[in-house]
Amino acid sequence: MDKNETVELVNFLAEFTHDPLKFVYAAFPWGEGELKDMDGPEKWQADLLADIRDKLKTPSEVIREAVASGHGIGKSALVAWLILWAISTFEDTRGVVTANTATQLGTKTWPELIKWYQRFIGKPLFTITATAIFSTEADHQKTWRIDAIPWSDTNTEAFAGLHNQGKRIIVIFDEASAISNQIWEVAEGAMTDDNTEIIWCAFGNPTRNTGRFFDCFHRQRQYWYTQQIDSRTVRFSNKKTIKQWIEEWGLESDFVKVRVLGQFPNSSENQFISTELATAGRGKHLNEAQYKFAPVIICCDPAWSGGDATAIIMRQGLACSLLANFPRNDNDFVIAQTLAQFEDRYKADAVIIDLGYGTGIYSAGKTMGRSWMLVSFAEKSPDPDCLNMRAYIWKEMREWLKQGGAYPDDQQFYDDLVGPETKPRADGVIQLESKADMKKRGLPSPNKGDALALSFSRHVTKKDTWSVPNKNGLYFANNNQRYTPGYNLRKKYGR
Incomplete structure (x- = not known):
């Protein structure tokens, strides 16, 4: 040319x-x-x-x-x-x-x-x-x-x-x-x-x-x-x-x-919780009669790194609410004090913390006389069809959504629920991808989802009584434990 x-x-x-x-x-x-x-x-x-x-x-x-x-x-x-x-x-x-x-x-x-x-x-x-x-x-x-x-x-x-x-x-x-x-x-x-x-x-x-x-x-x-x-x-x-x-x-x-x-699926190939299921529970209104009878469980999934957040949720039966969401966690005592305030305000029957970054928070709570629980996602599952505790509690959370569970109308919460995928195994056992695997796909750690899932990790029963603090700052529960910030009154009173 x-x-x-x-x-x-x-x-x-x-x-x-x-x-x-x-x-x-x-x-x-x-x-x-x-x-x-x-x-x-x-x-x-x-x-x-x-x-x-x-x-x-x-x-x-x-x-x-x-x-x-x-x-x-x-x-x-x-x-x-x-x-x-x-x-x-x-x-x-x-x-x-x-x-x-x-x-x-x-x-x-x-x-x-x-x-x-x-x-x-x-x-x-x-x-x-x-x-x-x-x-x-x-x-x-x-x-x-x-x-x-x-x-x-x-x-x-x-x-x-x-x-x-x-x-x-x-x-x-x-x-x-x-x-x-x-x-x-x-x-x-x-x-x-x-x-x-x-x-x-x-x-x-x-x-x-x-x-x-x-x-x-x-x-x-x-x-x-x-x-x-x-x-x-x-x-x-x-x-x-x-x-x-x-x-x-x-x-x-x-x-x-x-x-x-050319339409998006209800559930991606390996997606654990379907879009349809997560959408059904998002922002759903429940009458008090549907959940008031159930124990109140407060859970915390702490985070220390990157863009992750520390999430605190409360679940009572089919109802879930987001109590707090902090950018990471710079001070275990601040988070512990926040948890203690929520525990008292809502008369919680249990407080559960993820072991991963939660040991400091748990220790701070113990110093304040709180009987909280630590749960490791890696511990043995009570269900042999699940590889570990994390797979088990996510499976239980999925069942909770099927039964009519409701959570806040929150886009990040929704994304957390639909984000994790399963890792196919020859034995058919349920294994969820790790948080590191999710980050490789460009997804954040599902802290709100993990916090809600924690509420299914332990069997919790409702306490018979839960009093408001008296003039001495004491709290009374069904097992007669008494709490005051920084001091274990059970020891003092021989209870």
């Missing part, structure tokens, strides 16, 4: 700088060769391209596009078109494409790009490799490029450093449900350049009903243009296979919801 032809091609592509839909119609040989039976994009693809076009007219904010879909709708083709449009219509565009796994990226996402690159009218202007597409101009090969990079929580620099002030940035997540929350958060940091065209697209089967991809369609939906695509509405999907799936699994099954309807 001579210089004049190159200039002509560049000028032609420049006509579509802010119109990716027209670009797709103009850049590929529709109706010819391999595309002889195709005349352009599917409606859902055209709708997304048109939305980007319209938002580019006033690009004051990040353009965010999210598509949840069943199988075989042509999302990999759309990813290829977006990459070729972004890089060929704006000089020195930079971008990153990632996927749920290196295998997905290397065997599906990128090969689809290579296929469309071979059909692309602007092919002479760019070089494509197994991991990148970049300008053929030697001076621009590092500044005018889009890279395929497998995500990793231990290597986030590729996402953190994606700045391109005054030009264009494109970030594409393929099979986004399984991409770590941490990568989403780091990628968000690359969206801060002013006076810059920034396009962020997330595609995938909606396999998880937690995480950032799920949030695009729910609590963060006001920031995203979203579509949920039913595979049956696309011309080239395999209708015979889809019909078989529906007959075998049923239209309301999670299998069909995820793989055909």
